[in-house]
Amino acid sequence: MMCPELLQAFQRRFGSTPRIFRAPGRVNLIGEHTDYNDGYVFPMALDRYTAVAVAPRSDRMVRVYSASMEEEITFPLDNPRRRGHWSDYIAGVASQLEMRKVRLPGADLLLFSDVPVGSGLSSSAALEISSALAFLSLTDDQLAGEELARLGQSAENQFVGMNCGIMDQFIAVHGARDHALFLDCRSLEFQLVPLPSDHCRVVVCNTMVKHELGASEYNTRRRECEEGVHHMQKQWSTVKALRDLTLEQFAHVEEELDPTVRKRCRHVISENERVLDSIRSLRRGDLHHFGELMNSSHDSLRDDYQVSCEELDLMVGIARGIPGCLGARMTGGGFGGCTVNLVETDAVDLFCREVGALYRNRTGLAPAIYISVPSQGAHEWNSQ
């Protein structure tokens, strides 16, 4: 749905003229399961957005129609309850804003999204950030980028009950055209790094599966990392998170750790080093090395962090066998969802055809494949 269509759909449904805000989904190029370990990540914003049209109401109710779900929900601003429903992201954002003393009027909202849901492309962060901007537009308050990202994360942690890190909300706010974003999740300092689109493309392949264990395993991984930190603090009292360790230091203590915890820590510590190496490689234009680092990232997520699955491994294996594919890995939390692939520009058509056909032959599932252009973060969407 384009901006003028959304505007008209809103006018037809609610009889008033809205403002429209949108925020993108994301794909993470490298740096997986590092954000909640105070580490480094390197995502880019997708050219797929969640858009929220908004106008105020005179009561303290929020009425939301999702054009994608074809469903309407109403909830009160006073004590909204969690329902286990997509509207929780919006209610969570509203309640977090009010907790920060932003007094909201009621609102009519209309949503539309082309970020696929449940595919590891952060449709939830896109919804949180676009609805936060929509609510804020009804007040005199503003939030700086970092606070906006934190607000979205708190809505998800405290209202929805998913203990995610900051990466998804941060890139939804700060994404930039033609750039990926190198973020230090401890200081929240970031740098935009240009992606050389004349030489390569980022291709996202959706396995079309989502295994249910994702959320509980996510929280288990977080606990295992904390256990590792706890142990290593006995040796180095200044260690606050896995981010504070090098692989060299880790080699001195790894034998003392429980074997599962050891693997989890090894992934996070090595992944942080891979992100730093990736940034250096990209800056000197070495796409081949960057691709190799993406490959190692996948192998580490599969073997040490154990968050991959058969379909992701199959999709990655197929991709790596196609000439012109420089690197392939799972992206996002894991247990299904998408892979991210770095593909030489000349080889992209062949790549999409081959991955589509071979994956379908092996699984019977037709994968969605997106050639993705790094895009702009959250903004007001004007119809001109």
Ligand code: GLA
């Ligand atoms: C999910 C979370 C992020 C991050 C990734 C794994 O997408 O929302 O915060 O932890 O998993 O890198």
